[in-house]
Amino acid sequence: MTMELRRSMTCNDSSLENKMVIEQEELRAPTAAEMGFDKEPFRLGSLAIVVLGATGDLAKKETFPALLDLLAHEYLPPQVVIFGVGRTKQDTGTFREWLQPWLVKSFAGQMKRCKEAMPNFLKRLTYFSANYDSQEDFARLALTLEAEETQMFLEASGKAEVPSEANRVFYFAIPPFAFLAAASSIKATCLSSSGFNRLIIEKPFGHDLSSAKSLAKDLGALYEEKHLLRMDHFLGYEICQNILSVRFGNAFLEPLMNNQHVAAVRITLKEDFGTEGRGGYFTHYGIIRDVIQNHLLQMLTLVAMEKPCNVGGDVRDAKVAVLKAMMDIDPEEVVLGQFTSGNGKPGYLEDDSIAEKDREKAKHCATFAQLVIRIDNDRWWGVPFIVRAGKGLEESKCEVRIQFKERHRDPRLFPEACPPRNELVMRVSPHEAIYLKFNMKTPGLSTSVTTTELDLSYNHRYEEVYRPLAYTRLILAGVRGEHESFVRDDELIRAWELFSPLLEKIEDGKKEVLKYPFGSRGPAAPMPFSASGMDPSRRKALLIGVNYFGTRAELRGCINDVHNLYRLLTETYGWPGHCIKTLTDDGRGNGGMPTRQNIGQHMSWLSDGAQPGDVLFFSFSGHGAQKEDPHGYEEDGMNETILPVDFERAPCLTDDEISDIIVKRLPEGVRLTGVMDCCHSGTGLDLPFTWDMRRGMWREEVNPFHSMGDVLMFSGCEDDDTSSDAAGMYAAPGGAMTTAFCDVLRRNPRPIYPQLLQLLHQHLNRGGFSQRPVLSSTQQWLV
Ligand SMILES: NC(=O)C1=CN([C@@H]2O[C@H](COP(=O)(O)OP(=O)(O)OC[C@H]3O[C@@H](n4cnc5c(N)ncnc54)[C@H](OP(=O)(O)O)[C@@H]3O)[C@@H](O)[C@H]2O)C=CC1
Numbered sequence: 001m002t003m004e005l006r007r008s009m010t011c012n013d014s015s016l017e018n019k020m021v022i023e024q025e026e027l028r029a030p031t032a033a034e035m036g037f038d039k040e041p042f043r044l045g046s047l048a049i050v051v052l053g054a055t056g057d058l059a060k061k062e063t064f065p066a067l068l069d070l071l072a073h074e075y076l077p078p079q080v081v082i083f084g085v086g087r088t089k090q091d092t093g094t095f096r097e098w099l100q101p102w103l104v105k106s107f108a109g110q111m112k113r114c115k116e117a118m119p120n121f122l123k124r125l126t127y128f129s130a131n132y133d134s135q136e137d138f139a140r141l142a143l144t145l146e147a148e149e150t151q152m153f154l155e156a157s158g159k160a161e162v163p164s165e166a167n168r169v170f171y172f173a174i175p176p177f178a179f180l181a182a183a184s185s186i187k188a189t190c191l192s193s194s195g196f197n198r199l200i201i202e203k204p205f206g207h208d209l210s211s212a213k214s215l216a217k218d219l220g221a222l223y224e225e226k227h228l229l230r231m232d233h234f235l236g237y238e239i240c241q242n243i244l245s246v247r248f249g250n251a252f253l254e255p256l257m258n259n260q261h262v263a264a265v266r267i268t269l270k271e272d273f274g275t276e277g278r279g280g281y282f283t284h285y286g287i288i289r290d291v292i293q294n295h296l297l298q299m300l301t302l303v304a305m306e307k308p309c310n311v312g313g314d315v316r317d318a319k320v321a322v323l324k325a326m327m328d329i330d331p332e333e334v335v336l337g338q339f340t341s342g343n344g345k346p347g348y349l350e351d352d353s354i355a356e357k358d359r360e361k362a363k364h365c366a367t368f369a370q371l372v373i374r375i376d377n378d379r380w381w382g383v384p385f386i387v388r389a390g391k392g393l394e395e396s397k398c399e400v401r402i403q404f405k406e407r408h409r410d411p412r413l414f415p416e417a418c419p420p421r422n423e424l425v426m427r428v429s430p431h432e433a434i435y436l437k438f439n440m441k442t443p444g445l446s447t448s449v450t451t452t453e454l455d456l457s458y459n460h461r462y463e464e465v466y467r468p469l470a471y472t473r474l475i476l477a478g479v480r481g482e483h484e485s486f487v488r489d490d491e492l493i494r495a496w497e498l499f500s501p502l503l504e505k506i507e508d509g510k511k512e513v514l515k516y517p518f519g520s521r522g523p524a525a526p527m528p529f530s531a532s533g534m535d536p537s538r539r540k541a542l543l544i545g546v547n548y549f550g551t552r553a554e555l556r557g558c559i560n561d562v563h564n565l566y567r568l569l570t571e572t573y574g575w576p577g578h579c580i581k582t583l584t585d586d587g588r589g590n591g592g593m594p595t596r597q598n599i600g601q602h603m604s605w606l607s608d609g610a611q612p613g614d615v616l617f618f619s620f621s622g623h624g625a626q627k628e629d630p631h632g633y634e635e636d637g638m639n640e641t642i643l644p645v646d647f648e649r650a651p652c653l654t655d656d657e658i659s660d661i662i663v664k665r666l667p668e669g670v671r672l673t674g675v676m677d678c679c680h681s682g683t684g685l686d687l688p689f690t691w692d693m694r695r696g697m698w699r700e701e702v703n704p705f706h707s708m709g710d711v712l713m714f715s716g717c718e719d720d721d722t723s724s725d726a727a728g729m730y731a732a733p734g735g736a737m738t739t740a741f742c743d744v745l746r747r748n749p750r751p752i753y754p755q756l757l758q759l760l761h762q763h764l765n766r767g768g769f770s771q772r773p774v775l776s777s778t779q780q781w782l783v
């Protein structure tokens with residue numbers, strides 16, 4: 001049997017049709033009795049499920065197919081009646097006719113049991129036309145409900161007496177502004193007095209903290225919390241439901257889930273489709289409200305929370321506890337993007353559903369966001385949770401990636417390469433899977449280390465097991481009154497407390513929204529040192545220039561390079577002068593002479609105490625050389641070195657030494673940019689990835705040494721090449737690379753990395769220099 005499923009249903013109709021290939025065999029599904037809920041109240045009395053907004057998008061694509069699925073699998077009792085309520089005036093027959101094709105092409109509709117159950121489902125489906133703010137309409141609804149409930153109960157039970165309990169579930173698939181009117185009409189007229197009443201409410205639960213609080217207050221005035229079930233459909237995903245079991249059910253794993261072992265956690269939702277008719281809604285919400293503040297934050301809390309029984313027993317108590325430990329989100333660590341046209345698809349701003357009056361606002365609307373959440377508790381202090389979501393990207397994917405710290409590099413055991421870090425990946429979609437990236441010996445005669453995956457793909461291991469979609473699972477949980485799969489009011493308010501202040505600081509043009517073409521990997525990150533309005537205490541720069549006066553190695557432009565870069569940072573990017581240390585051999589730098597010892601000390605100053613969010617800058621202009629690599633780590637067998645002013649008496653500084661001080665010490669979340677304007681500088685910081693301009697992609701070094709900080713380096717030339725001192729070219733002598741770097745950035749202060757490299761090439765070419773600048777990095781940045 002083959003099952004190739006996209007286990008979610010937002011998408012456009014064609015992707016629904018294409019992706020839902022499921023053969024028509026019976027899947028193994030436990031019965032209600034096997035699950036132990038066949039005697040619960042909802043199965044004993046009468047049961048009515050009332051879907052408000054029955055004519056809408058959500059209802060036809062998710063809610064009704066989920067109800068069909070539940071009925072077909074006999075999880076709903078035979079006496080259930082289903083009501084669709086909408087303002088549209090139509091009779092039940094017309095409504096059933098309209099809905100049926102949507103049921104047929106839904107995920108549930110592909111299952112053999114659901115096809116068979118379709119007539120039974122449609123038979124118990126009634127359409128009722130009502131205005132949400134009309135108590136008269138809802139009073140009529142109450143009468144019809146009562147009649148249908150009783151009739152269906154008598155029919156199904158074969159009994160003569162009316163049910164002792166009438167249970168009602170109201171599902172709100174209506175726009176948020178209609179919530180309160182509908183909730184009051186129901187309260188006034190439609191509540192059952194003999195059984196339970198539950199309201200399942202769909203997001204958005206407010207637009208910001210104050211609207212969320214007032215919605216909570218208004219709903220709270222009508223209903224007790226136990227009646228309200230706030231749906232976040234991600235909580236219904238199989239993998240999300242599994243996070244608890246995986247974390248706390250595996251004795252080996254829990255001891256690793258903390259800052260001793262975890263370097264970072266990445267939570268990602270990528271979508272390869274755009275807003276498609278939802279541009280109107282999206283302009284007012286943006287990607288952070290749409291999926292990060294709710295869905296991805298819910299996933300994060302499940303990954304990060306303490307064991308529920310240690311925090312009051314309720315999963316939601318544990319979630320609230322970790323939400324409370326989350327720190328304010330730093331706007332400096334946020335990247336925003338908006339897709340433009342690309343790969344034959346229109347850009348966000350070309351979406352016709354954006355109202356004319358909202359066009360200006362839409363220009364600042366983010367369809368992509370990346371941000372960092374930090375948790376101030378013993379378990380997670382220092383571990384960044386990097387959350388990223390975007391529409392119009394190159395693929396659709398949703399996953400949690402727990403990245404473990406690297407082991408100590410041991411050149412005797414692993415002479416060829418340091419084993420890469422392990423990762424535990426929980427993939428929500430597509431193709432649910434949990435896998436561990438695992439290092440082992442390459443099979444066969446080779447002794448080198450290779451990375452493989454210990455892979456639990458659900459489609460292989462559990463292909464015959466019925467795994468309901470998120471909505472099916474959650475509606476059943478709602479009918480059963482299982483509150484733990486829903487969002488409690490205090491969780492919601494805390495989520496807004498985290499996001500509302502951030503949104504205020506970055507929305508409506510307060511933070512730049514970078515463009516990215518549809519179908520790409522999202523916006524490339526801007527140069528870290530170019531961020532405006534950053535707290536000065538979080539920046540540091542060390543600029544070194546050595547002219548080697550009076551020696552055979554004398555140069556003319558290196559001290560000028562320091563001045564040039566100083567001006568670039570202070571004038572173009574607004575860095576305060578006191579964040580910048582300069583070492584120049586004219587003795588005028590504020591850090592003293594660039595001797596070997598002083599350079600080492602200042603490099604330590606640069607990296608000492610670096611905290612996530614800090615932005616650092618390092619430059620060296622002077623002579624570079626090469627020296628044999630005694631460890632054999634370098635691909636070409638040579639270490640790159642820089643020459644201090646006392647090079648005739650003291651040893652040169654090797655790239656390994658520099659990297660040990662200013663790269664390897666950096667914690668995750670610190671961003672360092674380096675400029676090395678000297679010969680043989682290509683891999684001068686020994687970073688693992690180099691940008692291949694010809695192929696437009698990152699190339700990983702043969703012996704990559706990964707590190708935690710985000711480091712980028714622009715080098716004057718390749719390792720086997722030389723950099724020029726452009727004495728006669730410019731008004732004042734200066735290194736060809738540094739001069740190009742400053743000129744290019746003054747003209748275009750916010751390029752993305754590869755674009756800057758390209759501009760440097762062009763600038764150097766135009767100046768007649770043959771040297772080819774190199775961009776290397778600790779990360780394969782999005783481009
Ligand atoms: N669509 C989706 O995938 C998701 C939607 N949601 C949320 O679910 C809810 C419903 O979403 P969706 O189905 O897309 O919404 P729709 O825009 O399709 O609206 C649903 C129904 O509400 C009624 N409605 C529309 N406008 C008004 C109005 N001004 N006053 C009263 N009723 C109105 C309409 O029915 P009629 O005219 O017949 O009364 C409409 O069919 C929203 O809160 C949405 O945010 C949440 C997650 C995903």
Ligand SMILES: O=C1O[C@H](COP(=O)(O)O)[C@@H](O)[C@H](O)[C@H]1O
Binds near residue numbers: 009011271290291398
């Ligand atoms: O709530 C929403 O979620 C979907 C993503 O959920 P999925 O289950 O379809 O993966 C998102 O596309 C939509 O914009 C958002 O409103």
